[in-house]
Amino acid sequence: MTRSCYHSRRLEVEAAPQAEVCEQCVATGDRWVHLRACLVCGVVGCCDNSKNRHARKHWELVGHPLVQSIEPGESWRYCFPDRQMIG
Numbered sequence: 001m002t003r004s005c006y007h008s009r010r011l012e013v014e015a016a017p018q019a020e021v022c023e024q025c026v027a028t029g030d031r032w033v034h035l036r037a038c039l040v041c042g043v044v045g046c047c048d049n050s051k052n053r054h055a056r057k058h059w060e061l062v063g064h065p066l067v068q069s070i071e072p073g074e075s076w077r078y079c080f081p082d083r084q085m086i087g
């Protein structure tokens, strides 16, 4: 169950987060709740509780399925297409 995500098994190198803000929200003057970073390319977007859901939109637009939380003290990863946390 925990390792049924083939996206994460295929990912050899995790990208480091490229920002400490959601730059798309900053560009439009919006706020976010939490930040997620794409594990494939490092782009940072906002979470599903945020108005703009830029992390999810990044998956929908670019097809990168995996994000990690970059909130302090959090280290979980999540797969959008599998709707599953990855250990």
Ligand SMILES: [Zn+2]
Residues within 6 Å of the ligand: 004, 005, 006, 007, 008, 065, 079, 080, 081, 082
């Ligand atoms: Zn997956």
Ligand SMILES: [Zn+2]
Residues within 6 Å of the ligand: 022, 023, 024, 025, 032, 045, 046, 050, 052, 053, 054, 055
């Ligand atoms: Zn955003």
Ligand SMILES: [Zn+2]
Residues within 6 Å of the ligand: 038, 039, 040, 041, 042, 043, 058, 062, 064
């Ligand atoms: Zn990406």
